[in-house]
Amino acid sequence: MREKTALSEISLTDEDFEKFREYFYRKTGIMFDESKRYFVDRRLVERIKLTGHNNFKNYFIFLRFESTGKELQNLINALTVNETYFFREEYQFKCLVKRVLPEITSHKKRGDIIKIWSIPSSTGEEPYSIAIYLLEFWDDIDKWDIEIISSDIDTNVLEAAKKGLYSERSVNNLPTEILKKYFNRTGIGYYRISDDLISSVEFTRVNIIDRNETKRYRNFDIVFCRNLLIYFDDASRKVAAENLYDAMNPGGFIFLGHSESMSRISPIFKIRKFPEAIIYQKPLEEGR
Amino acid sequence: MPIRKREEEKIIEIKEERRKKERNFENLKEQLLSSSASERRWAARDLAQYKEASQILLERIKNEEDVSVIENILSSLSSIRDEVAVKGLIELLRSENAYLRNAVIETLKSMPEEVESYIEELIKSPESDLRIFAINIMESLRHPKVLKWLKEIIENDENVNVCSTALDLVAEVGTEDFLPSIEKIKEKFSDEPYVQFVADLAIRRINEGKNSP
């Protein structure tokens, strides 16, 4: 461990904070208000020290102009909590069932498949949430064939996702009936998801910013890509958006995390407003 | 269960019929002119594997109207990033198409080493628009000379909008040694409220930082 120095030796002025939050907003879409000041200051001071700087100003120049761009990534990690749990941002699933799926199916004919891509899969909470939500809340589920594919770059989380074992915390948001219906309690505080669900999702490894690896992924009607693009630099984020676009059918929809916006990433998608959420769409009239 | 899973090979179907047409350089070149935007986009994407593709991508982008194709061409040029690509992108800064111009600025932001010599040329250009675009590129350019260039601009440039654009950035990244030049520019444009506003902001930010422990 590094030598412990009191964090209070370095501090941020109001002007520093203002400059920083403007820059961070521009890069990530996350806006810290005054109530987050303490949290942001603490994390920043930690990063300032860890990178061997002695004040905010030097660090800020390093952050912006250092050639690899790694420090911005480190900082984003330090300032965001990437938690994943069942039914996270449930309003998006509601929007999926109430608005998006009816629109998608209106362009399909009987026997067509609806393809959903959930990326990053992480340990499986998101793709399984989608499956459960569709089974529970989509009236037309029996009329269509659905495929859910979920991908991640990390093979460890993919293995965990296939095992389907979850902590209490992770299932906390699920209504009791649903928990009972799709999970088995195993040991202390752990829940195992049903085999049916495990076998309803296909897990694959992919690097979303790799233009070659993503070529195989095609014809998705719906993509969930939440809280992932935020961790990339501007150029990679743009390539990821283009790869997702190519993976989608014309008229397909893409959901981003609630603090993310395509407006800072790429202009290729259309903005669609629904009562529950703003969603992005690949234009329907796009050339074949 | 209505949600079904197919074997991996089947799930990840590649629409082979279209891709089967061999995706070699000559065919891709042809497809870059196809009447289907989707075909042009895929051609632009796949052409990134060919070093010699920069020129034809640059030719295409001048007449391309579909945003998704333009964005893919820019990503491919950024991935090839040879001399032809960078030079061609710099020339596109003169485009009459504001969207394209700004998309090009963004692409150039991610090529610090490649653009260095061009930035040094652009900030001396007789056209104020090009000098402004050079500063726009600097905004996210991970290059150690950005501060030096900014200082040169605010010390020497006579155009109020060029200086204002530079000051916008100085207000974020300026250091103590900028203070004399900022004071000078305040005098030079003493009747321009915007310059006063942003110069005062920069001074305040620099000074406030100075006094903190």
Next chain:
Amino acid sequence: MKKVLVVDDAATVRMYHRKILNDAGFQVDEALNGLEALEKAFKDEYDLYIVDINMPKLDGYSFVDKLRNMESIKQSPVIVVSTESEEKDKEKAYEVGANFYIVKPVKPDELVKYAKIFTGVPL
């Protein structure tokens, strides 16, 4: 209170416009490019848009063009504020549906005057 959306990629310009307009009694919201502006205009209603031309992702002309083609967005006046000073730039802005064009650098009195004129606030 009339609500204005200031669209500019430079944070300092947005701060400047915000201050001037707030002092003149307007409520101000900000967007950092044309796309974000469209997104905000979807969610909220604005009485006036003050828009820069050169911005990443979506430039000012394209923003106005898209805005004017979206029925679900409130069709309020647009004042373009840009460093581009040639006649052809102004013409292009009017062609896509802008209502007024101011060349930077902006004088506070001028901005307030036209913001009031286009929102129907007495001068």
